[in-house]
Amino acid sequence: MPVEFISLTFPNASTELKPIPNARIDPEYLERYARNLDDYGFNYTLVPYDSSYFDPWTVGATIAAKTKRLKIIIALRPNTLYPTVAARALATLDQLSSGRAVVHFIAGGSDAEQAKEGDFLTKEQRYARLEEYIRILRRAWDSPDPFDWDGTYYQFKQFTNKVRPINKTIPVSVGGSSDDAYRIGGALADIFGLWGEPLKETKQQIDKIYAAAESAGRSDRPRIWVTFRPIIAETDELAWAKAYRTLDALKANRPGSQGNTGGAPQNVGSQRLLDIAARGEVQDRALWYPTVVATNARGASTALVGSAQTIVDSILDYVDLGAELISIRGYDNLNDAIDYGRYILPPVREVLQGREAKPTA
Numbered sequence: 001m002p003v004e005f006i007s008l009t010f011p012n013a014s015t016e017l018k019p020i021p022n023a024r025i026d027p028e029y030l031e032r033y034a035r036n037l038d039d040y041g042f043n044y045t046l047v048p049y050d051s052s053y054f055d056p057w058t059v060g061a062t063i064a065a066k067t068k069r070l071k072i073i074i075a076l077r078p079n080t081l082y083p084t085v086a087a088r089a090l091a092t093l094d095q096l097s098s099g100r101a102v103v104h105f106i107a108g109g110s111d112a113e114q115a116k117e118g119d120f121l122t123k124e125q126r127y128a129r130l131e132e133y134i135r136i137l138r139r140a141w142d143s144p145d146p147f148d149w150d151g152t153y154y155q156f157k158q159f160t161n162k163v164r165p166i167n168k169t170i171p172v173s174v175g176g177s178s179d180d181a182y183r184i185g186g187a188l189a190d191i192f193g194l195w196g197e198p199l200k201e202t203k204q205q206i207d208k209i210y211a212a213a214e215s216a217g218r219s220d221r222p223r224i225w226v227t228f229r230p231i232i233a234e235t236d237e238l239a240w241a242k243a244y245r246t247l248d249a250l251k252a253n254r255p256g257s258q259g260n261t262g263g264a265p266q267n268v269g270s271q272r273l274l275d276i277a278a279r280g281e282v283q284d285r286a287l288w289y290p291t292v293v294a295t296n297a298r299g300a301s302t303a304l305v306g307s308a309q310t311i312v313d314s315i316l317d318y319v320d321l322g323a324e325l326i327s328i329r330g331y332d333n334l335n336d337a338i339d340y341g342r343y344i345l346p347p348v349r350e351v352l353q354g355r356e357a358k359p360t361a
């Protein structure tokens, strides 16, 4: 399976470096950004979810209409949509896009964030609900006949689905770094999403996911997705200068008070990033953690700093660990996506094709 690249969807020109407060969707920007991803060879774009943010379904459908190859990953929290509705919404998007829909599940990492939309389950319960939810979606996509469901979180009778995915099913991704995430994602996900940790810790996480897949009796395993925020320039030296300018802007623009790191995040993924950040600024070749601290590990925040060659080599280190999906997005969103499309995606693919072409001894 070749390595594939993921970006994040940006609906307007607001960035963490130059935020535009309360910016509306800019349809032209959304289209330009998505078309650039398509043209420069990104394989996927994640449409994120937040209780205060734009609706991923309409944004995702717009991207589908404006692009040809790009796959659209809809971030979905089970509490926000009944599973039979989600099954048909995803299959509808899949048909509209000729088979380009993917779903990325978020069990919910913060009680306070979940409560904003009426979800008062514990995190353990949220993962149990997620498991039931994924099983319902797969049944809905697969079952030609009406079916009943009598689960802990969902009960319904004689649900009939007439909206089928183009390729029988839709890839299901799960993200998280808690034991429950490994267990549920390992057992059920086609793709498992991780944030940017050092090679050693990433390997440990991959081993846990694979072990969970095996104990669930699977003969296959989830494809691994890792996430970075590359800061690239012509040379390593220039990239480091750019990294410190980026850090200054992040600190200055942080919502709330400057320099205040906020409360401890509840989700394990962010806690792990902050623990690693406390061990030192740079890990491995070029994995940089001050951006994690400056944003209190809010979302994917680990940088990779260096020339294109350094970033390519760093990405290949993760490919060698078993990562098949590489998510890269920068801080100057559109320009960085174009830079990656020109200087990162082609050489990574070239190296991998060269390896495939070599006869094995």
Ligand SMILES: Cc1cc2nc3c(=O)[nH]c(=O)nc-3n(C[C@H](O)[C@H](O)[C@H](O)COP(=O)(O)O)c2cc1C
Pocket (backbone or CB within 6 Å): 047, 048, 049, 050, 075, 105, 106, 107, 108, 109, 110, 175, 176, 177, 178, 179, 180, 181, 193, 194, 195, 225, 227, 266, 267, 268, 269, 270
């Ligand atoms: C690649 C990736 C993408 C994510 N996208 C989102 C998102 O769009 N919205 C969101 O609320 N959480 C997102 N998350 C966060 C986790 O899914 C969330 O914190 C999880 O429910 C609980 O995390 P934990 O198992 O690490 O404690 C993402 C996580 C990963 C790894």
